[in-house]
Amino acid sequence: MDTLIPPAHYHDEQVFAREQEKIFGVLWSCVGFRRDLACHNDYISRDVGGRSVIVHNFNGELKAFHNVCSHRFNRIHTAPKGNGPLQCGYHGWSFDARGCPTGIPKRPRFDGLTEERLCELSLQPWRVETCGDLVFVSAAGEGPGLRSFLGESFATIERMSAACGPQIDENVMTIRANWKILVENTLESYHVGFIHPTTFSRLSAGEGVFGWQPPHSSWDTPLGPKFLERMKRVMLLFESRPVHLAGYFHQLVFPNLTIASTQGTSFSIQFFEPMGPRETRFSSIVFQTRLGDLSPGIQAAVDAMNQSVKDFNRAVFSEDKDVCEQVQLGVAETAQTGILSDEELRVGDFQRQYMDLIKS
């Protein structure tokens, strides 16, 4: 089949603005992990569709707001995560669980700051829901809930994120490529032999099967017998892991989150945050699977495995970064229509879902 997204959509400013509104302004977006919001006053903040959003734990209840103070528009939180009251650092306004400014230094010096006016000065609320350990927000005031948005992938994502144990790595980099080039790159294995000859190729992933949970999709594939043989002894360390996968599994949560696991021993969660039409902030968070208490000897062996998983992921992403930056140069110089093989069916589906939203 032919490609559906015109090359200009990978670099045009107007298309980028339209995406922020029609895609990121409407859909559910993952902004982080529940484990970072375990205690009262824990918070996370992240950019979604060009706007900063905060999720805050108020005595166990999660609330999400636009991260802009209603006094004179300072960012309330600047750190990606932390613990502290929902208080603006500029003049010290603090906000309650409704987003209402309830602590206002030198309040008598304001004229006309009635209770009614205070309510009008509430922070703009966003919707927040969770799936397993993942926290999602939506700027849309109404529309389907998270469970309905994730559809059949909800149970998979819940199970996989709940199986995440200690964090092994956080790899953040800015890539000079449109976010869609990066997402599409993760959706096909056609490039593996050329781009990852000494890294991902070692897994000898087979054809596998595609799963469709529109607008999301997944890929479940067996690993080569040589790789499995090599891993046999190592796998004994992970016998008690909660999620046993036969091979490699990759899930796209449309439009820009991916979750991948090899045999359920580790999980990598990748965010592709659009920073501009030609720039993306990529973050990959890698977790070891949850395991029970381990003896020091076994722990050392698991740590060694974790180190090799970290090195492997970093090497693979660095190879993908390089080729995606070259594709970015290419899309700026052409108006042609490309073509997709049957190994690239998930790219085709992603493009169809994207075009439906952007055209609407």
Ligand code: FES
């Ligand atoms: S801008 Fe936030 S308190 Fe003044």
Ligand SMILES: [Fe+2]
């Ligand atoms: Fe790749």
